[in-house]
Amino acid sequence: MTARLKKTVVMVGMMGAGKSAVGRELARILGVDFVDSDAEIETAANATISEIFARDGEAFFRDKEARVIARLLGSTPSVLSVGGGAFLRADTRALISELGVSVWLKADLETLWQRVRRKDSRPLLRTANPRATLAGLMAEREPSYAQADLMVDARPEYTIEDTAQKTVEAILTRPDVLH
Numbered sequence: 323m324t325a326r327l328k329k330t331v332v333m334v335g336m337m338g339a340g341k342s343a344v345g346r347e348l349a350r351i352l353g354v355d356f357v358d359s360d361a362e363i364e365t366a367a368n369a370t371i372s373e374i375f376a377r378d379g380e381a382f383f384r385d386k387e388a389r390v391i392a393r394l395l396g397s398t399p400s401v402l403s404v405g406g407g408a409f410l411r412a413d414t415r416a417l418i419s420e421l422g423v424s425v426w427l428k429a430d431l432e433t434l435w436q437r438v439r440r441k442d443s444r445p446l447l448r449t450a451n452p453r454a455t456l457a458g459l460m461a462e463r464e465p466s467y468a469q470a471d472l473m474v475d476a477r478p479e480y481t482i483e484d485t486a487q488k489t490v491e492a493i494l495t496r497p498d499v500l501h
C-alpha cells in the first residue's frame with residue numbers, strides 16, 4: 323500500500339486482543355515502522371515485563387510506559403502497539419489523542435482468554451483465578467477503551483491479517499490519518 327501516515331496509529335485494548343500481532347501486520351501493510359511499548363521498555367531495562375513488575379513494581383512500570391509512549395509519539399508516524407493498561411491514564415490518552423489516532427481492538431472475553439491462558443508473560447494474570455481477573459479488568463477498562471478514536475472488532479474467526487485489513491478500512495474513514 324502506497325500511503326503516508328500523518329499520525330501514529332496507536333493500538334489499544336485488552337491483553338490478548340492482538341495489539342502486538344495485528345499492529346505488526348498493519349505496519350507491514352502500510353509500509354511504516356512498527357513499535358511496541360512493552361518491547362521498548364524491555365529493551366531499555368534489559369528485563370522482561372514480568373521481571374520489571376516483580377523487581378520494581380507496577381507503579382514504576384506505568385511511569386516508564388507513559389514516558390516511552392510520549393517519546394514514541396514524538397517521532398515519525400508509525401504503528402504503535404501499547405500495553406493493555408496504558409490507555410487507562412488520562413494524560414496518556416490526551417497525548418495519544420493529540421498526536422495520534424487510537425484504535426480499540428475489541429475482542430470478547432473467551433477470545434482474550436484463549437490467547438493469554440498458555441502464556442505466563444502477563445504478571446497481572448498471576449492470580450488464583452486468572453480468567454476471573456481478566457473478566458474483571460475487562461469490565462473495569464472498557465469505559466477507557468471506548469474513548470478511542472476508532473474501534474475494530476477483533477472477531478475470533480478473523481486471522482491476524484483479516485483484523486489488520488479491518489483496521490486499514492477503519493483508518494481510511496479518517497481523513498486526518500493518511501495522505
Ligand SMILES: Nc1ncnc2c1ncn2[C@@H]1O[C@H](COP(=O)(O)OP(=O)(O)O)[C@@H](O)[C@H]1O
Nearest residue numbers: 336337338339340341342343344437480481482
Ligand atoms: N486472529 C488472531 N488475531 C490476533 N492475535 C492472534 C490471532 N490468532 C492468534 N493470535 C495470537 O494471540 C496472542 C496474543 O496476541 P498479542 O498480539 O500478544 O496481543 P496483545 O498485544 O493485545 O496482548 C499472540 O500470540 C498472537 O499471535
Ligand SMILES: O=C(O)C1=C[C@@H](OP(=O)(O)O)[C@@H](O)[C@H](O)C1
Nearest residue numbers: 336337338360405406407444445
Ligand atoms: O493490561 C495490562 O495492564 C498489561 C498488558 C501487557 O501488554 P499486552 O496488552 O500487550 O499484553 C503488559 O503491558 C503488562 O503485562 C500489563
Ligand SMILES: [Mg+2]
Nearest residue numbers: 341342404405
Ligand atoms: Mg502486546
